[in-house]
Amino acid sequence: MTRGSGSSPMRKQPLFRLSIVQKMMLISLLASVFGFLLAAIVWLYAQGDFLVVGVVAAMLASSLMAWYLSRSFSQSLAALEVGLLNFKDNDFSVSLSAQGEGDFDNLAQLYNQAAAQLRSERQFIYQRELLLDKVIQNSPNVMLLLDTELRIVYANTAARQLLHQGQLVEGLSLKQLCASLAPNFAEFLLGDKEGLFSLGEAEPETWHISRGRFSLNNQEHNLILLKQLTRELNRQEVAVWKKVIRIISHELNNSVAPIASMVNSGRLLTQGIDKPQLKLIFDTIENRTSHLSEFICHYAHFAKLPLPQRRLVDWHSLTAQLGQHYGFSLKGDLPQTPSYLDTMQLEQVLINLLKNAHESGSAFDAVTLSITDMALPQSGVTVCVEDAGSGMSSEVLEQALLPFYSTKQSGTGLGLPLCREIVEAHGGRISLQNRQPQGLKVSLWLPNEDA
Numbered sequence: 001m002t003r004g005s006g007s008s009p010m011r012k013q014p015l016f017r018l019s020i021v022q023k024m025m026l027i028s029l030l031a032s033v034f035g036f037l038l039a040a041i042v043w044l045y046a047q048g049d050f051l052v053v054g055v056v057a058a059m060l061a062s063s064l065m066a067w068y069l070s071r072s073f074s075q076s077l078a079a080l081e082v083g084l085l086n087f088k089d090n091d092f093s094v095s096l097s098a099q100g101e102g103d104f105d106n107l108a109q110l111y112n113q114a115a116a117q118l119r120s121e122r123q124f125i126y127q128r129e130l131l132l133d134k135v136i137q138n139s140p141n142v143m144l145l146l147d148t149e150l151r152i153v154y155a156n157t158a159a160r161q162l163l164h165q166g167q168l169v170e171g172l173s174l175k176q177l178c179a180s181l182a183p184n185f186a187e188f189l190l191g192d193k194e195g196l197f198s199l200g201e202a203e204p205e206t207w208h209i210s211r212g213r214f215s216l217n218n219q220e221h222n223l224i225l226l227k228q229l230t231r232e233l234n235r236q237e238v239a240v241w242k243k244v245i246r247i248i249s250h251e252l253n254n255s256v257a258p259i260a261s262m263v264n265s266g267r268l269l270t271q272g273i274d275k276p277q278l279k280l281i282f283d284t285i286e287n288r289t290s291h292l293s294e295f296i297c298h299y300a301h302f303a304k305l306p307l308p309q310r311r312l313v314d315w316h317s318l319t320a321q322l323g324q325h326y327g328f329s330l331k332g333d334l335p336q337t338p339s340y341l342d343t344m345q346l347e348q349v350l351i352n353l354l355k356n357a358h359e360s361g362s363a364f365d366a367v368t369l370s371i372t373d374m375a376l377p378q379s380g381v382t383v384c385v386e387d388a389g390s391g392m393s394s395e396v397l398e399q400a401l402l403p404f405y406s407t408k409q410s411g412t413g414l415g416l417p418l419c420r421e422i423v424e425a426h427g428g429r430i431s432l433q434n435r436q437p438q439g440l441k442v443s444l445w446l447p448n449e450d451a
Helices: 020-047 052-088 102-137 157-164 174-178 183-190 230-269 276-303 315-325 343-358 394-399 415-425
Strands: 142-146 152-155 195-199 205-216 219-228 329-331 368-374 380-386 429-434 440-447
Touching: 052 102, 142 157, 152 157, 174 183, 183 195, 183 205, 230 276, 315 343, 315 368, 343 380, 343 415, 343 440, 415 429, 415 440
Parallel strands: 329 368
Antiparallel strands: 142 152, 142 219, 195 205, 205 219, 368 380, 380 440, 429 440
16 A cells, blocks of 8 residues: 555566455365364364374465465455545545455556545645635625624635724624624624615715525534625716716717807808897807807716826825915825826816815815825825815715716816716725814825836
8 A cells, every 4th residue: 555646556467366256265165174174183183093183284274375365355455444544534645556466456446546536626626715715805895604603704804804904803703793893784794684784974885785594514604795885886876977978968069060160151141241239149159159068078078087097196296286276285294105196187186176175165274185195904095185164065965976966056067076086997985074163074095006
């Protein structure tokens, strides 16, 4: 018997070979002869016959022959027994060597083939488990596996970051884990409901929770899956708005272009007519079509915003350029960690936010800008624009990031939605929050990524 993934080379076959069945028959015959000779010895001894020595010699010879014939058979059975015990312990590394026995060698060959197949299948399953674990650990969805006592057996990276600040949670009970969570969040985790629920008040997030039960290693387990849907819903919402804007822009352009052309033709045809009212009509039509074209252009730019072109950001240069457009006070130090963002798009976002801050009724020196490094849970920068203006009502806060929504009489409703589109294209997020006692705080989080 040898260790390894392959079997030993087969021994040279003898000229005279008995099968296992034939050996068993011969051993049985010899055992019968042994019994007969033993009875004969007893009878001869009773008769005083001196042939006893010869009979004993014959008996020993037959015993030795029986032992020799059964020795290799016993070894082969012992080797097969050890191999099957290893199978029972999920050890498939044992191979059986040939013993020069035809029937046993066939069994050994079949055993070795089965061991090789089991080794191959176990390696395949192991690789699939590694791949599955890699996918689960890198999934943004939260996954918790619990036993029947609601004790955590397995949790992926997203679960540890969301529920326990990145620390291990295996071994904790679900109740212990929920002790440090928001009450409504803990209620959903500990309950048995499935579906959508919201977290937070100032910046509500939409989550979906699903549950399942299954048997693993003959034990019942509970599975909890949490998926953050806020960004996905926002993405779908913006996609719908973009489609609407493209359709409206297309139809308006098809109408505005002929009107502008007709105005020019009308001016040429009426050059000889001295009518002030006629000139006023043409000027009014021309001004309104020009304004409408510019209006359409702004919405088309929002609907076709290019992907960010990431470059290393020079924060000192960027803040100096922003100060030429709108004044602000810089809070804290600028980031020392390199950031790779689209500088032009980021500048456009900050100009819009600073413009809104100055138009909010805030004092000039109360408008502040801060840019801070963030190391956890993911490296990035947080940019905050704060003012001391009138702030926003709860209704306005809910609608402010939607296209077409504006509280200004001459507003297009694209400023904040464009900011949101740029920030989310960078993989970040934007949030609005009223300050106390007054004012508004707009926060941007932007991940650090290489160009």
